[in-house]
Amino acid sequence: MTEPRWLDEGERAAWIAFLTATNLVNRKLEQQLKDDAGLSHTQYEVLVQLNAAADGALRMTELADRLVTSKSGLTYQITQLERAGLVSRRSCPSDVRGVFAEITERGREVLRFAAPGHVEAVRNALIDVLTPEQLTHLAEGLGEVTRRLRTEQRCGAQTATQGGTATQAASGAGAGRP
Amino acid sequence: MTEPRWLDEGERAAWIAFLTATNLVNRKLEQQLKDDAGLSHTQYEVLVQLNAAADGALRMTELADRLVTSKSGLTYQITQLERAGLVSRRSCPSDVRGVFAEITERGREVLRFAAPGHVEAVRNALIDVLTPEQLTHLAEGLGEVTRRLRTEQRCGAQTATQGGTATQAASGAGAGRP
DNA sequence: GTCGCTTGGTTCAAATTGGAACGAAGCCAG
DNA sequence: CTGGCTTCGTTCCAATTTGAACCAAGCGAC
Numbered sequence: 001m002t003e004p005r006w007l008d009e010g011e012r013a014a015w016i017a018f019l020t021a022t023n024l025v026n027r028k029l030e031q032q033l034k035d036d037a038g039l040s041h042t043q044y045e046v047l048v049q050l051n052a053a054a055d056g057a058l059r060m061t062e063l064a065d066r067l068v069t070s071k072s073g074l075t076y077q078i079t080q081l082e083r084a085g086l087v088s089r090r091s092c093p094s095d096v097r098g099v100f101a102e103i104t105e106r107g108r109e110v111l112r113f114a115a116p117g118h119v120e121a122v123r124n125a126l127i128d129v130l131t132p133e134q135l136t137h138l139a140e141g142l143g144e145v146t147r148r149l150r151t152e153q154r155c156g157a158q159t160a161t162q163g164g165t166a167t168q169a170a171s172g173a174g175a176g177r178p
Numbered sequence: 179m180t181e182p183r184w185l186d187e188g189e190r191a192a193w194i195a196f197l198t199a200t201n202l203v204n205r206k207l208e209q210q211l212k213d214d215a216g217l218s219h220t221q222y223e224v225l226v227q228l229n230a231a232a233d234g235a236l237r238m239t240e241l242a243d244r245l246v247t248s249k250s251g252l253t254y255q256i257t258q259l260e261r262a263g264l265v266s267r268r269s270c271p272s273d274v275r276g277v278f279a280e281i282t283e284r285g286r287e288v289l290r291f292a293a294p295g296h297v298e299a300v301r302n303a304l305i306d307v308l309t310p311e312q313l314t315h316l317a318e319g320l321g322e323v324t325r326r327l328r329t330e331q332r333c334g335a336q337t338a339t340q341g342g343t344a345t346q347a348a349s350g351a352g353a354g355r356p
Numbered sequence: 357g358t359c360g361c362t363t364g365g366t367t368c369a370a371a372t373t374g375g376a377a378c379g380a381a382g383c384c385a386g
Numbered sequence: 387c388t389g390g391c392t393t394c395g396t397t398c399c400a401a402t403t404t405g406a407a408c409c410a411a412g413c414g415a416c
Contacts, residue, residue, distance in 0.1 A: 004294040014317035021320035022200040023246035024327040068201035116182040137315035142195035149202040
């Protein structure tokens with residue numbers, strides 16, 4: 001690697017847009033959720049995932065994976081949510097080590113309460129800002145990025161080359177009807 | 179607002195892709211920079227901005243604004259960087275209250291050292307994953323999002339409607355040649 | 357001039373985060 | 387079955403991050 005392939009004008013523009021836009025959007029949502037529902041975005045996403053799950057419950061690791069967060073971080077958040085009565089822990093029958101995080105009725109209520117404002121915010125910050133085509137393009141591009149990083153993630157750390165074929169896409173919503 | 183406008187299939191897909199992709203990318207970069215250069219992404223961006231600035235210096239507020247971070251957060255990071263000798267504080271001649279953060283020679287060296295690996299990572303995580311068209315679309319879409327949120331930000335909190343016309347776009351790079 | 361309001365940065369406390377270390381369990385080959 | 391390796395969550399600790407409170411200094415109107 002003599003001289004790295006620096007970003008050209010367009011690439012740089014894309015990268016800058018990515019950085020600032022994501023920061024701004026996250027900031028916006030964080031604020032909205034905190035103000036209107038007293039939840040952090042992470043907590044909201046936990047509720048969304050659990051609410052959408054089969055029995056309103058998911059294993060800790062699975063959940064951490066979906067949220068793209070660390071295991072310890074999740075442990076912390078689940079504890080908080082449990083303390084608030086929105087989620088409860090349940091042990092796994094088939095695996096003593098396992099722990100299920102399960103959304104409570106109160107958790108579902110809070111989610112139902114918070115959802116409208118959140119969707120509204122998501123629309124204002126991202127969805128409604130773009131034309132349908134732009135949105136499609138965005139979904140395709142970022143979807144591809146996700147797939148790429150996910151496979152790379154699963155296939156252990158091979159020296160920075162690319163992974164293989166596709167993986168399944170995302171699952172639960174995020175701003176969908178609760 | 180009777181029933182909120184929930185996201186349809188495509189919108190949901192876009193939103194999910196946005197959430198996961200951004201998390202994954204950030205995670206990736208954070209890790210790479212920490213491992214290879216001992217810098218957090220925030221710190222790296224500080225150096226980038228200062229390095230690209232006119233005199234290698236920027237006012238605290240201006241910098242916080244560009245990084246889309248809180249003032250207190252920046253104060254913290256600048257203190258860290260100063261401690262590490264990569265940045266130094268300089269008072270502003272025209273405004274006693276003002277403080278300039280200025281990149282040091284050592285700061286520039288560290289940046290030069292870290293840049294190649296960072297660009298490489300940015301390419302692997304985002305740029306090279308997409309086709310040129312996808313990249314263009316992405317830049318346009320997210321650029322629009324940025325503009326929107328920036329203006330909304332500047333024009334005080336008017337009840338969630340949209341802002342006016344365009345603002346100037348971003349400035350310093352992020353993964354450009356240092 | 358000087359009162360009142362906005363700005364620029366820092367300080368402070370509280371909430372999160374992530375990685376490393378751990379203990380308890382699964383799991384598989386020999 | 388038993389040693390050796392992986393997996394599951396939690397605990398612990400250090401690093402960040404953010405908003406609120408604060409002090410000092412500009413700034414404009416009176």
